[in-house]
Amino acid sequence: MPSPAGAAASRAAVGHRAEVAPPPVRPPSGALYRRGAPLPPEVRPAGTGPGRPGGPGHRAGGRVVVVGAGNVGTIIGMRLADADVFDEVVLVDVDEGRAAGIALDLTHTAALSGFATRVRGAGTVEAAGAADYVVITAGKARQPGMSRSDLISSNAAIVGDVAARVADTSPRAVVVVVTNPLDEMTQHAWRASGFPPERVLGMAGVLDTARFRALASLGGTTRADRIEGWALGSHGEEMVIPLSQASADGRPLGPEVDAVVDRARGSGAEVVGLLRTGSAFLAPGTSAARMVLAMAADSGEVMPAAVLADGSYGIRDVYVGLPVRLGRGGVREIVELDLRPDELAALRAAADRIRERVGALAVPG
Structure with a gap:
């Protein structure tokens, strides 16, 4: 595994524009990679920091x-x-x-x-x-x-x-x-x-992360917007929520977190079952808009998204959920978190399963 300093460095996404100089993903100390340690604002998942892209004083136009x-x-x-x-x-x-x-x-x-x-x-x-x-x-x-x-x-x-x-x-x-x-x-x-x-x-990681944070808050530990975490991998059964990166008010989540992860993976189906007709729309719609606003603001915010892997995390040439820094032109770079070996293995396995499904896709003529 890379050292904390090495893991904090990020790799440019495929097609990265050289003229954009993204701020470094640099934690104030090695505490970033301790279980439960708080993430600095520039690498928090969407919605965990103060303010919002597209807020007062910013007008993107277009x-x-x-x-x-x-x-x-x-x-x-x-x-x-x-x-x-x-x-x-x-x-x-x-x-x-x-x-x-x-x-x-x-x-x-x-x-x-x-x-x-x-x-x-x-x-x-x-x-x-x-x-x-x-x-x-x-x-x-x-x-x-x-x-x-x-x-x-x-x-x-x-x-x-x-x-x-x-x-x-x-x-x-x-x-x-x-x-x-x-x-x-x-x-x-x-x-x-x-x-x-x-x-x-x-758009998947922002939605799945929001679901995880909301469900984790139901136990009364703290508010959803004070819970940090990442949903990576697939938007489905191979969703990976690395608990080494999850916390509530900077503290590790409790023993019930495994059940929260399982419920987050199945939350889409849970909503479908309750609605009986149709599927979730409030959280998915809000998540997609959140991504567009972050890009339009050229915020450099880091969010989980399905992107073409460029070799980061040992994955290449398949779309999979990874943390990315967003800018006006889309993905500025893929950001690497220091995952545990089992979390990294799960992420790579998710990418392999997606690759199989993409390979089996019969593209209409």
């Missing part, structure tokens, strides 16, 4: 296109509009009336929420216009009894088509994939778009 005006897309649009940092948010859906109706409904909240962002609906990616950021939520949602993998064939056709259209319409955009199965769909979108890998990333 346009965000959200493809899919279902529940998740609606929440993303609402969060982005409420942030009041973009010129325009466009919801795109094959049901153009639905997209336009939701956009108008959101527009009606402008005075209540205090934003000037324009919100409109469109029936196609082309009609939405060129975007700085595109969030892909389009696809079939899980139903009770379904796994994320059950969606792979049907959603691959949708995601591949959308990604190709985005490449034609917005050749400089950053794409955030939300469609399940997340890891496979993100790699598929990267291939279909032809974009450099730092501009195609998947």
